[in-house]
Amino acid sequence: MSPEDTNGMKLFAGGKEVTKEQVEEAISAYEKKIASPEYQKELEEFAEFLSGKAAALKEKKAAAAKKRIEYYEFPNSTVVKAVHGDHVYRFDRQKKAWEIDHSLTAEFAWDRAYGEPVENLRSKVDLTEDLPAFPAEEAFFRGNTILFGAYPQKSAYDYSPIEWIVLDVKGNTALCITKDALIRSGYCDPKKAYGKPEQLWWENSLAREVLNDHFLEAAFSEEEKKKLIPKTMTETHFGKTCTDSVFLLSEREAREYFPTDEERRAIPTPYAKMKGAALGWGLVHDCTSWWILPQEHPEMTHGEIYAKAVFYSGGIQFHGRNIGHIDFTLRPCIQIQYKND
16 A cells, blocks of 8 residues: 555544644654653663663572472473483382483473473472481370371472371370361262262262372372271271271261360361362351261161261261362371381
8 A cells, every 4th residue: 555545544543533733743742752861761760670680580590500409390290300400300100219311301391381390399209308207106195296297288399297186096006187187178079979879988989089099199108108007997887898098087086086166176288278178267267177977877778878077166067068068178097006016
């Protein structure tokens, strides 16, 4: 299109029709503004600001380059670490060892599409020297707290030692429950459970799967697992009798070991809260609900069963709507062999 072709066309600015003279006047005013000493000073100050930002970024990158180890987690959960620049090691879970991987470089790992650098990424393989020693025998008495195992509590990558309350001691075995609510989870998968009460049986429950698969593998080393005494779940009637390393308290146990509502209240960890753990209100605004074994009525012909939980206030409740609560939490329970026979 030639300049001649534009003759007679209308001009619009800000949704309003303007004349050619108004446009030329606006351009002239802008040219005067950018030529003014005041505007030039602003440009110089902005350039100085950008220069300072660039220097700070360069300094930050230089400090990061001096780090001996950088961790990265890939979308498939593979964990790698870069040592001394672009020497990258991948953790072989079968060999339980770090091996150099020439197919990766630190630059490649920094690409968000493939691997994301994560601060304070902790893998169980790197925790051995940081974990506290196994508690002494004298630490195992009712009401005391001990540290054993590790699990994300502040963030997804923060494997902090787990604090347990010793509920009971019999012979060489201590029954323990986590002090805080560690895991946001439904008791069962609500999509599967509607119309299928067998999904609420402990045998088939999501809670059992999460505790004895995800949690057991994430929280304990192989040596720590040897300290666990599996429990035969005699207080469940529907389904097969299960023997599990990690389990939930029954209502009887919850009332025995936590006699009052106040004692039964639990606070979710920051990570559980971040994952969507439900919170109370008023005086119990920082408390959450946690699952116990379900309410069963085996004598009834249709096998009535309801998901049961300790609510924010510490009261124990059950009703059919509980199966929809995917925002309730789990307080894992274990039996520890704390001394030899």
